[in-house]
Amino acid sequence: MKLLSGVLVSEVDGEYVAVTLGKAGKKFNGMIRMNGTAAFLVRLLQSEQTEESLVAALTETYEVSREEALQNVRLVAEKLRAAGIMEE
């Protein structure tokens, strides 16, 4: 899975906002507010990832169990799909 190109993540004082440009912007007009973990996943999703690769990256970077990581990955992926900014 991968994000459409044109999703940029920006951060101020621990508040993350993803904005969509171009083709991605036409599908989802606006911005998505997210926490640090979600922003971490969104940045990775700018290149091709699998559920497995994202879980591995999360458990390496954050103090989370494999299960928590998997839950998190699925939740974020679902939200991004719902926003229509994932490549299918």
Next chain:
Amino acid sequence: MSLNVLCRLADINVKIGYIHPSFARFAAGYILPDGEKADMEIVVEEEDVLREREGAEADVHWPFGYLQTLAVYRKFCTAAAERGVLLFHGSAIAADGNAFIFSAPSGTGKSTHAALWRKVFGERVKMINDDKPLLRFFEREIRAYGTPWNGKHHLGGNFSAPVKGICFLERGAENSIGSLSSREGFPRIISQCFLPDEESAAAAALAMAQRLLREVPLYRMACNISEEAARLSYHTLTGGMRS
């Protein structure tokens, strides 16, 4: 036949190529005499103008000349992002030489509030741009500039002032005003910035938005339409100067 004109926008000399002759009238007041040197050049083609129609409400017929002005602004803001130019949606007003920007969703009353400042404080305040001012980011300051794109009432002038405050307005029965942290202001600021479709220009725009959050005091105000509301925001934003 393609036409062109040299304009000065946000202290940048830009040669603008366009199609419909109405642009020269629209940009009057920002046009430089022949012989001045251009810092950059943009050209708007018919397809750029027609693309503006896609984003507009389908049931309204927008004249070609109007859509052309949108296409020019989009192209300029995209090309000028790397020179530190950002389009910020809001009503920018100068008071005693400093710029303050009121921002709110359309229809909330930012223009009305800015008009109240003019009514109450008279000559001391001057409209920079009532709708889409340009901000320019210099090393030591951020300035708001008047432009021809100044809202349906065409309020504004060809001058600039350093930005000393941004105030997000919402309607309220009572008047109250408070500071916003940069974290709270972040989504609000981003939603009022024009983000170009090109990724490098958009990244530059986001970096400018971050500078706004770090360097400019932010406020949130609930207000009704009254002179009291204007006095409250004026005194808070200008730091309690006496009227």
